[in-house]
Amino acid sequence: MEKEIKKVFEEKFGGEGTLYASAGRINLIGxxxxxxxxxxxxxxxxxxxxxxxxxxxxxxxxxxSIDINEYVEFGLNEEDAPSESWARYIxxxxxxxIKRGGVVKGFDAVFAGNVPLGAGLSSxxxxxxxxxxxxxxxxxxxxxxxxxxxxIGQSTEHNYCGVNCGIMDQFASVMGQKGKLMRLxxxxxxxxxxxxxxxxxxLVLVDSRVKHELKDSPYNKRRESCERVAKELxxxxxxxxxxxxxxxxxxxxSEEDYKxxxxxxxxxxxxxxxxxxxxxxxxxxxxxxxxETHNGLSKDYEVSCVELDFLNDVAKECGVTGxxxxxxxxxxxxxxxxxxxxxxxxxxKAIKAFxxxxxxxxxxxxxxxxxxxxxx
Ligand code: GLA
Numbered sequence: 001m002e003k004e005i006k007k008v009f010e011e012k013f014g015g016e017g018t019l020y021a022s023a024g025r026i027n028l029i030g031x032x033x034x035x036x037x038x039x040x041x042x043x044x045x046x047x048x049x050x051x052x053x054x055x056x057x058x059x060x061x062x063x064x065s066i067d068i069n070e071y072v073e074f075g076l077n078e079e080d081a082p083s084e085s086w087a088r089y090i091x092x093x094x095x096x097x098i099k100r101g102g103v104v105k106g107f108d109a110v111f112a113g114n115v116p117l118g119a120g121l122s123s124x125x126x127x128x129x130x131x132x133x134x135x136x137x138x139x140x141x142x143x144x145x146x147x148x149x150x151x152i153g154q155s156t157e158h159n160y161c162g163v164n165c166g167i168m169d170q171f172a173s174v175m176g177q178k179g180k181l182m183r184l185x186x187x188x189x190x191x192x193x194x195x196x197x198x199x200x201x202x203l204v205l206v207d208s209r210v211k212h213e214l215k216d217s218p219y220n221k222r223r224e225s226c227e228r229v230a231k232e233l234x235x236x237x238x239x240x241x242x243x244x245x246x247x248x249x250x251x252x253x254s255e256e257d258y259k260x261x262x263x264x265x266x267x268x269x270x271x272x273x274x275x276x277x278x279x280x281x282x283x284x285x286x287x288x289x290x291x292e293t294h295n296g297l298s299k300d301y302e303v304s305c306v307e308l309d310f311l312n313d314v315a316k317e318c319g320v321t322g323x324x325x326x327x328x329x330x331x332x333x334x335x336x337x338x339x340x341x342x343x344x345x346x347x348x349k350a351i352k353a354f355x356x357x358x359x360x361x362x363x364x365x366x367x368x369x370x371x372x373x374x375x376x
Pocket of ligand 1: 327
């Protein structure tokens with residue numbers, strides 16, 4: 001990928017820039033908890049967005065996307081926002097840096113990636129954090145704190161892409177480190193790294209290829225449900241909520257809102273339980289909690305779909321240690337914690353059974369926990 005990007009940069013702009021990369025992410029557990037001020041437990045993966053970037057001495061940004069085969073040019077003022085959705089991520093990052101008092105000048109860029117799109121692996125966060133990291137390095141002497149770069153990505157989603165997301169994806173993509181998962185407390189933004197190099201297990205993603213796009217999905221609606229319940233409880237978020245408190249207001253809220261909040265309250269504790277289990281090397285408990293999360297995401301939070309429920313059942317039948325839908329939902333992947341010696345058998349079975357039922361094969365990604373945003 002590196003060579004191809006350099007070659008295209010030379011063709012489009014002449015010479016070469018500086019290469020930067022950032023990663024997609026997985027989340028072991030802690031779904032839809034970030035915007036509820038709960039905990040998440042993600043890590044960056046070995047699937048990246050890579051960009052070659054060079055200041056061009058003008059006030060224009062000129063970018064070419066190799067994968068989409070599209071060239072876009074825009075200025076740095078608010079009214080210059082491009083209409084191409086991929087370019088809005090880059091424009092948003094520029095604007096958010098400027099809004100915070102940072103510097104962005106014109107630049108040329110060529111980028112490509114191997115983070116699967118719409119699979120729930122946060123390709124958009126990888127794109128945002130790659131450019132945020134690069135622009136911090138090129139124009140701001142790296143004075144913007146790394147965590148701030150994640151917030152810049154998140155604000156880009158809110159203000160330019162129509163997704164009212166939490167901080168998890170951008171955080172993971174910026175802060176990720178090889179061989180480590182991170183538990184982030186989304187209330188005070190404190191985080192802790194946990195080594196994750198299980199000898200006997202692997203993480204395997206099974207992509208249903210049901211397209212997932214959070215914009216215009218009920219993602220924002222889920223968030224509104226949680227906010228309504230928190231308000232009814234007189235709390236700033238569901239972080240402090242307990243099952244007892246929720247039962248106390250059951251007749252004041254809709255059944256739907258009740259179920260959404262029930263999932264979030266349970267999920268908050270599951271993240272802590274998984275971290276404890278991981279430290280003890282107790283992968284069986286980690287796996288059990290993953291299945292519980294799937295169940296909650298499917299029945300209470302209702303962000304799964306038949307294809308993903310099917311993949312979860314196949315995993316269970318094969319004896320996979322843990323499996324669940326991952327990310328925002330409404331399509332995308334399951335994440336599976338599987339014993340190494342079971343991996344091939346499981347993958348074969350999942351492909352065959354899924355194909356028989358839905359007429360297309362799922363995609364398989366073996367993932368390794370890797371570094372997040374960086375200069376190459
Ligand atoms: C998407 C959002 C994240 C998070 C997850 C669900 O990936 O971008 O902020 O809310 O969904 O856990």
